[in-house]
Amino acid sequence: xxxxxxxxxxSGLQFFGKVSASISxxxxxxxxIINENAGLLEDLTFAAQRGSAIDPERLNRTAQNFLKxxxxxxxxxxxxxxxxxxxxxxNLQVNLHELAGLVANLAGxxxxxxxxxxxxxxxxxxxxxxxxxxxxxxxxWLCLDFAIAATSAGxxxxxTPERTDSGICLHIAGIDKLAEAFPGQMPEGYDDISAALGAxxxxxxxxxxxxxxxx
Amino acid sequence: MSEKIxxxxxxxxxxxxxxxxxxxxxxxxxxxxxxxxxxxxxxxGSFDAVILDLMMPEMDGIETLRILKEKNPDLxxxxxxxxxxxxxxxxxxxxxxxxxxEKPADLSLLAEKIKEAHVKKMIIIEKKNEEMIKEIxxxxxW
Numbered sequence: 001x002x003x004x005x006x007x008x009x010x011s012g013l014q015f016f017g018k019v020s021a022s023i024s025x026x027x028x029x030x031x032x033i034i035n036e037n038a039g040l041l042e043d044l045t046f047a048a049q050r051g052s053a054i055d056p057e058r059l060n061r062t063a064q065n066f067l068k069x070x071x072x073x074x075x076x077x078x079x080x081x082x083x084x085x086x087x088x089x090x091n092l093q094v095n096l097h098e099l100a101g102l103v104a105n106l107a108g109x110x111x112x113x114x115x116x117x118x119x120x121x122x123x124x125x126x127x128x129x130x131x132x133x134x135x136x137x138x139x140x141w142l143c144l145d146f147a148i149a150a151t152s153a154g155x156x157x158x159x160t161p162e163r164t165d166s167g168i169c170l171h172i173a174g175i176d177k178l179a180e181a182f183p184g185q186m187p188e189g190y191d192d193i194s195a196a197l198g199a200x201x202x203x204x205x206x207x208x209x210x211x212x213x214x215x
Numbered sequence: 216m217s218e219k220i221x222x223x224x225x226x227x228x229x230x231x232x233x234x235x236x237x238x239x240x241x242x243x244x245x246x247x248x249x250x251x252x253x254x255x256x257x258x259x260g261s262f263d264a265v266i267l268d269l270m271m272p273e274m275d276g277i278e279t280l281r282i283l284k285e286k287n288p289d290l291x292x293x294x295x296x297x298x299x300x301x302x303x304x305x306x307x308x309x310x311x312x313x314x315x316x317e318k319p320a321d322l323s324l325l326a327e328k329i330k331e332a333h334v335k336k337m338i339i340i341e342k343k344n345e346e347m348i349k350e351i352x353x354x355x356x357w
Contacts, residue, residue: 021298025270028297028318029226035319036232043239065228115272153273 011189223253269296291332
């Protein structure tokens with residue numbers, strides 16, 4: 001008997017895996033910096049035991065480094081927690097600005113790997129819709145995956161949710177190689193998820209932008 | 216003579232604290248925050264070892280390793296990674312990496328590897344010098 005979890009599908013599992021791998025990599029980087037700062041404190045302690053003076057400013061800098069990385073890890077884990085809970089309910093009213101912002105944060109590392117910056121704009125009016133939150137996250141992830149790959153290094157992608165008379169949409173602008181890549185290079189899984197959500201992607205080649213029409 | 220290394224990592228905070236700790240251990244450290252900058256520094260200088268992050272923007276560690284080893288087959292390269300797959304580990308070793316270590320790394324172990332690389336480099340230099348002297352002796356008539 002089919003269950004709501006069937007909607008996650010192969011693409012959903014791959015999405016979950018990619019996000020988890022990216023988060024674990026980010027956290028390892030945070031731990032590496034914390035580890036070296038802890039090691040530095042050990043080095044300073046060892047030197048002090050042998051009679052060297054400890055510079056209070058040096059200690060303060062190390063404490064600031066710890067705080068910076070703890071804050072960074074906290075942000076990563078908050079995003080991870082919100083992402084993990086997105087499979088709790090399969091039909092929910094969501095705020096598109098918040099949901100797309102979460103996906104943009106999760107895609108921050110893949111974007112940084114290609115030297116692309118993701119910017120989230122606040123909509124003029126709240127853009128809410130009732131949908132399957134995990135599927136919508138997956139769909140926006142796939143759109144961003146495509147947009148990042150079709151944007152030159154150093155480029156900026158701006159994401160703008162909008163409520164229009166005909167429904168809710170998400171504009172993704174700044175895709176400078178859109179004409180070459182769309183629609184041939186859309187990632188696997190996009191067609192199935194957009195069909196399941198009744199969504200469509202409309203290109204505007206003159207503006208290097210895509211509009212994801214949702215409801 | 217102290218060891219001379221190049222650290223390549225896109226995490227500026229990591230480069231900064233790692234350099235400070237290594238310098239405290241009498242290791243001369245140069246840093247680069249991208250693969251491109253790292254390749255330029257390797258071309259311009261001489262290092263006992265390169266410590267290279269596996270995941271970096273634009274060019275990843277495996278590709279950087281490939282270029283480094285093509286240009287300097289004797290260069291010791293140690294890869295550091297947040298999390299490597301078995302496939303990446305095998306690829307790195309096939310390309311001639313000295314080691315692949317997971318972050319957070321054990322600095323004492325890393326320092327040992329650097330010393331090992333320094334000794335190997337000295338042996339290679341001595342061997343090359345010996346060969347050069349032998350060649351000179353064989354070709355010159357005096």
